[in-house]
Amino acid sequence: MHNASIDVLAIGNAIVDVIARTDEAFLARENVHKGAMQLIDEARAEHLYAAMGPTTVISGGSGANTAVGVASLGAKAAFIGKVRDDELGRLYGHDLRSIGVRFDVPSATEGPATARSFILVTPDGERTMNTYLGACQNLTPEDVDPHTVRAARYVYLEGYLWDPPEAKRAFRKAVTIAHEAGNAVALTLSDPFCVDRYRDEFLGLMRDGSLDILFANIHELRSLYQTGDDATALAALRQEGVVAVVTRSAEGALVVTREETRAVPAFPVERLVDTTGAGDLFAAGFLAGLSRDLDHIGCARLGALAAAEVIQHIGARPQRSLAELARQEGLWP
Amino acid sequence: MHNASIDVLAIGNAIVDVIARTDEAFLARENVHKGAMQLIDEARAEHLYAAMGPTTVISGGSGANTAVGVASLGAKAAFIGKVRDDELGRLYGHDLRSIGVRFDVPSATEGPATARSFILVTPDGERTMNTYLGACQNLTPEDVDPHTVRAARYVYLEGYLWDPPEAKRAFRKAVTIAHEAGNAVALTLSDPFCVDRYRDEFLGLMRDGSLDILFANIHELRSLYQTGDDATALAALRQEGVVAVVTRSAEGALVVTREETRAVPAFPVERLVDTTGAGDLFAAGFLAGLSRDLDHIGCARLGALAAAEVIQHIGARPQRSLAELARQEGLWP
Numbered sequence: 001m002h003n004a005s006i007d008v009l010a011i012g013n014a015i016v017d018v019i020a021r022t023d024e025a026f027l028a029r030e031n032v033h034k035g036a037m038q039l040i041d042e043a044r045a046e047h048l049y050a051a052m053g054p055t056t057v058i059s060g061g062s063g064a065n066t067a068v069g070v071a072s073l074g075a076k077a078a079f080i081g082k083v084r085d086d087e088l089g090r091l092y093g094h095d096l097r098s099i100g101v102r103f104d105v106p107s108a109t110e111g112p113a114t115a116r117s118f119i120l121v122t123p124d125g126e127r128t129m130n131t132y133l134g135a136c137q138n139l140t141p142e143d144v145d146p147h148t149v150r151a152a153r154y155v156y157l158e159g160y161l162w163d164p165p166e167a168k169r170a171f172r173k174a175v176t177i178a179h180e181a182g183n184a185v186a187l188t189l190s191d192p193f194c195v196d197r198y199r200d201e202f203l204g205l206m207r208d209g210s211l212d213i214l215f216a217n218i219h220e221l222r223s224l225y226q227t228g229d230d231a232t233a234l235a236a237l238r239q240e241g242v243v244a245v246v247t248r249s250a251e252g253a254l255v256v257t258r259e260e261t262r263a264v265p266a267f268p269v270e271r272l273v274d275t276t277g278a279g280d281l282f283a284a285g286f287l288a289g290l291s292r293d294l295d296h297i298g299c300a301r302l303g304a305l306a307a308a309e310v311i312q313h314i315g316a317r318p319q320r321s322l323a324e325l326a327r328q329e330g331l332w333p
Numbered sequence: 334m335h336n337a338s339i340d341v342l343a344i345g346n347a348i349v350d351v352i353a354r355t356d357e358a359f360l361a362r363e364n365v366h367k368g369a370m371q372l373i374d375e376a377r378a379e380h381l382y383a384a385m386g387p388t389t390v391i392s393g394g395s396g397a398n399t400a401v402g403v404a405s406l407g408a409k410a411a412f413i414g415k416v417r418d419d420e421l422g423r424l425y426g427h428d429l430r431s432i433g434v435r436f437d438v439p440s441a442t443e444g445p446a447t448a449r450s451f452i453l454v455t456p457d458g459e460r461t462m463n464t465y466l467g468a469c470q471n472l473t474p475e476d477v478d479p480h481t482v483r484a485a486r487y488v489y490l491e492g493y494l495w496d497p498p499e500a501k502r503a504f505r506k507a508v509t510i511a512h513e514a515g516n517a518v519a520l521t522l523s524d525p526f527c528v529d530r531y532r533d534e535f536l537g538l539m540r541d542g543s544l545d546i547l548f549a550n551i552h553e554l555r556s557l558y559q560t561g562d563d564a565t566a567l568a569a570l571r572q573e574g575v576v577a578v579v580t581r582s583a584e585g586a587l588v589v590t591r592e593e594t595r596a597v598p599a600f601p602v603e604r605l606v607d608t609t610g611a612g613d614l615f616a617a618g619f620l621a622g623l624s625r626d627l628d629h630i631g632c633a634r635l636g637a638l639a640a641a642e643v644i645q646h647i648g649a650r651p652q653r654s655l656a657e658l659a660r661q662e663g664l665w666p
Contacts, residue, residue, distance in 0.1 A: 020431075021652060021653075049427065050427075050431075052431065053431045053432060054392065054401070054427075054428040054429075054431050054432050054650055055391075055424070055427070055428060056389060056390070056391050056647075056648065057389070057390035057391070057424065058388075058389050058390070059387065068387070086420065087419065087420040087421065088420065091388070091390065094382065094383075094387075094388070095387040095388060096387075098353075098383075098385065098386045098387055099386060099387050313646070313647070314389075314646070314647075314652070315389065317387055319354060319647070320354075
């Protein structure tokens with residue numbers, strides 16, 4: 001039994017989701033790439049907001065969603081990310097702390113507003129994200145508290161952190177401290193276009209020993225190895241020497257190691273409403289499982305369960321206690 | 334065919350809903366009256382917010398919810414209410430205008446912040462509201478534009494408007510202008526405790542000819558006539574000479590006139606998630622139906638359909654096009 005005071009520390013962009021249902025025609029008219037995350041500036045943010053329908057506002061951000069999922073399972077989670085001291089920043093802090101996620105990065109007192117992502121959800125449940133990074137651009141290595149990193153058994157990082165200029169250095173600092181303390185480091189590839197922007201650096205992180213665990217969906221994996229052929233991508237992944245979790249929506253997930261590739265089915269879903277957060281919650285279940293010393297299949301089942309909960313409603317944060325759900329399914333003590 | 338440029342003008346408190354799931358124990362611990370709306374001051378608002386779990390933020394306010402429901406049915410809606418020029422105030426305006434509700438009351442540039450209601454939703458789907466009125470206290474008769482009132486075939490008012498000091502005068506001004514223009518006036522009783530605070534005034538409004546239509550749920554009706562016996566309350570109501578719509582949750586609704594009482598069943602619901610807005614959306618369907626010259630039963634069926642949509646998800650604003658739903662059910666042209 002590891003003696004960490006934090007099971008999972010997530011580091012990521014602190015983003016409030018502003019979610020509207022829309023139709024395919026709106027995506028075409030606004031020329032957004034369906035299913036992807038695109039970065040937008042303030043002018044574009046104002047234009048999109050004025051054009052989109054009534055919204056639901058829920059805290060989000062990939063890494064933070066994972067931290068909340070871990071806490072909802074009853075494991076100990078912490079988050080490092082940057083908000084401004086504005087209304088949305090206070091909302092963001094409340095929503096983390098009130099579910100038990102430790103979050104003590106000071107809010108920025110100047111500079112851009114708390115980040116928001118305008119998320120367009122089509123009738124098929126697919127989400128398309130338009131993110132204004134705002135205050136996330138002020139996350140720096142100074143925000144990465146070494147004590148917190150040392151205390152965390154798993155440090156989980158977003159590929160999206162490569163987008164704001166200073167966050168990459170924060171990321172590298174966390175990796176170094178975590179490994180010196182003997183803790184494991186996980187990365188999610190975040191988005192196929194994000195992979196496209198930073199492919200060589202992400203491959204470098206796997207190959208220079210920075211990463212122990214990799215999370216990717218099948219689209220991100222294809223982008224990583226620049227192939228449309230899944231067998232080719234998976235064969236390349238197997239050689240990287242990390243524990244890799246590849247999610248494939250309704251087709252379930254694969255856990256890929258040098259030794260073997262094992263498949264876990266998706267959890268049955270009554271009604272797919274909004275896929276936002278599916279990957280984040282899968283990672284939450286997997287990492288929480290690891291922190292309780294479950295085997296990879298048990299971890300992936302927990303991940304599938306958590307992902308299934310979050311795609312059945314609007315927003316990327318669980319609406320039910322994941323610990324309760326997992327106990328009902330016999331997946332959790 | 335009436336030639337109004339607005340089908341329904343709603344006047345009410347402009348409130349952003351801050352919604353959290355909770356359990357019965359939390360309600361008991363915080364000493365809140367389950368199912369009711371209680372007014373809170375800023376200190377209590379801060380205490381409750383700190384104590385409650387992660388939230389979903391969605392524009393609300395009883396009258397505004399009704400206006401949005403009318404717009405979602407494809408009829409012409411307008412709203413009069415007061416926000417501050419802060420982040421939540423901008424959100425509020427966006428969410429009205431983006432679904433087609435006309436809203437041109439200027440935001441307050443000073444004074445208290447945009448109103449918020451901390452809504453606690455228990456596992457049975459019941460909602461308990463704790464409302465900080467904030468900027469609503471600055472709604473005055475000057476905000477009631479006579480042209481807008483004259484242009485509206487139905488003017489719909491909240492009983493909750495009796496709470497902020499000046500809004501009552503705004504309310505009376507609207508009634509006078511509407512009747513001078515030959516338009517109809519509707520009131521919702523809002524909440525049993527609200528009825529308790531203003532019983533004599535609400536009865537007076539019915540009896541002095543201020544009201545043409547009354548909306549109430551059965552609890553509010555019992556409070557109005559201070560009786561636990563529904564037959565007694567309904568008999569008293571019949572004598573008032575208004576068209577009265579009495580909603581009774583899963584037991585459906587009654588349309589009560591001096592001449593007759595007719596029952597309409599509730600619409601079947603797959604899963605009750607959050608009752609917030611049920612009454613508001615019932616009123617939306619009923620008034621939109623009246624504006625299209627449907628008979629009372631047709632209007633009540635539309636109301637039941639709209640209410641059923643809104644109680645199957647978090648938040649008091651429809652997530653699907655009510656016009657589309659109503660057409661699928663053959664209730665709407």
